[in-house]
Amino acid sequence: MTATATPWRPHAHRLADDIATDGVLRSPQWRAALETIPRHVFVPRFYTQQPDGHWSETGHDSPDWLDQVYRNQPLITALATTARGNQVTVSSSTKPGLMIRMLEALDIQDSHRVLEIGTGTGYNAGLLAHRLGGDQVCSVDIGADLVAAARTRLHSLGLYPALDIAHGGAGLPGHAPFDRIIATCSVPAIPWAWAEQTREGGLILADLKRSVHAGNLVLLARHADRLQGRFLPRWAGFMAIRDTDGAPPDLRIDLTPEDGDRSTTALPLHPWESLIPWMLTHARLPSPLTFGYRGAAGAGGHQWAVFTATDGSWCAVAKDSRDGRREVRQQGASRIWDEFENAHKQWLDLGQPQWDRFGLTVTPDAAHQLWLDDPDSEHHWTLATTL
Ligand SMILES: C[S@@+](CC[C@H](N)C(=O)[O-])C[C@H]1O[C@@H](n2cnc3c(N)ncnc32)[C@H](O)[C@@H]1O
Incomplete structure (x- = not known):
């Protein structure tokens, strides 16, 4: 089905309304992007895990595909099989409300150059390219097939951001500097390469997770000698960064x-x-x-x-x-x-502080310092730098 033949616009309007009702969508520019970029072009099929553990596929020939694609929900879009034969998720289309929450938090201006880590379906790169123009947007993913598919979809809509197959931990030095970096996979530590590729005063928004659930989205400003900023008040979780294109290694739990x-x-x-x-x-x-x-x-x-x-x-x-x-x-x-x-x-004992009271400072030696309320707080924690 082509973008023009599919009756998707009322669905896209409803999606934008839903996200606005939640108080997340504030900028007319992001509303215009949501209403103009067809999510269904980026999600021709998605996978749903069934109670018995197997994954079922919903494709564009399924009666509820279009409706589901324009709901404010994440959709698993790629699976891979591990050495032990387990099917694991390797890519998804992020919940649009979360994507907009991140784009709003980044305070993106028309002149900005933006790097996205984790191209996935290409939908978010499409939102960014609609807002800024393709020449101001770069996106990388470790999945070669993912990037190829995203490129085809974006080009079919007349959008030409710079896409690359690369380990996003290294950023995209050939296209730096950037005003904003947005990571749509979680990282156990913020790579200093991202800081080096961000202009002073620029912002990086990433999901810092030491382990599954142990962390949150953190918005960091680039200072001459450090990155510093606060965790976002609402918790969110992204799939973890992978080191290779394919399924991550199986979890081995050899213990009694x-x-x-x-x-x-x-x-x-x-x-x-x-x-x-x-x-x-x-x-x-x-x-x-x-x-x-x-x-x-x-x-x-x-x-x-x-x-x-x-x-x-x-x-x-x-x-x-x-x-x-x-x-x-x-x-x-x-x-x-x-x-x-x-x-x-x-x-x-600290009174159960929530995410909005925590911040992070990252320095070029890779040190990560968590703090409560302000960077000089007596309550601070150092995360191990060897991972
Ligand atoms: C939640 S999905 C991204 C969603 C995407 N932004 C979109 O709009 O569809 C996370 C992506 O991170 C990618 N990823 C994982 N490890 C990576 C790495 N080392 N470098 C770049 N991308 C990586 C995955 O392949 C996956 O596509």
Whole structure:
């Protein structure tokens, strides 16, 4: 179906209205971009995970495809198969309301040159190119097929941003300097290369996540000697940056929870139930964590939520609780759950500050300093620089 033959405009208007109703869409320029750039051209199909774990495809021949594409929701658009045969998501079209929230936060002006990390479908590059003109927009993705498809779609609409197949961690030095950098995949640390490619006074908006859920979007201003800024008040999550084109390596959890040192906990099990305490926990750990589940070992055994660090340390927390407490097992040099308990207590003692009170300073030596309320605060945390 072509962009012109598809009756998409009323859907695009409704989408813009929905995002405006949420209070997110404020600028007439971004409303015009939402109403002019057809999302369905960038999302000819999407995938939905079914309760049994398999992914079903909805293509443009499906009756509800158009309606779904213009809903304010993220859509998974690319899957890859890991070495162990697991299907994992490698690209998506971000929830449009989140995309607009980020574009509004970046305070983009007509003269700006913008670099996007994570081209994906090309939709956001399309919004940017509509607003600024293709010659002021660059976008990179590590997925060669993704970039090729995005290029074809953008060209079909008469939009010509500079697209490149590259590891976005290096930015796009040949096209620098930029006034704005927007990353639409999460990063465990802000690459200093992005700072070097941003004009002084320019802004970088990225999803800093040490581990899944342990972090948030942070808006950083380029100063001569540092990047500095605050986390956005609302939490959001992007898929993590990959180092290769293809599926990331399978998660290996080679451990026997029953072997670990025993304790119990009353704290919530899942990282998304304690977002800020988990971010603070990372200042107490030498490396990012991976998170997964491990099934019951046998009849009567527990099912465990498992956190592992790259130094081999791990902790496992039983999913079942008794009298409000769960079993905990830990092993290794990093006492992961103990550190989480300590960070959680510190957060309670500080009065449970939310994202709007946290900020970040990044310096050329790659140091990342979190702070509460202001950069000179007595409450600050250093994130490990070796990842
Ligand atoms: C949420 S999607 C981006 C959505 C996109 N902005 C859009 O409008 O459709 C995240 C993208 O980040 C890309 N990505 C992951 N690792 C990357 C890397 N190292 N460099 C550049 N892009 C990367 C993925 O391939 C994926 O397409």
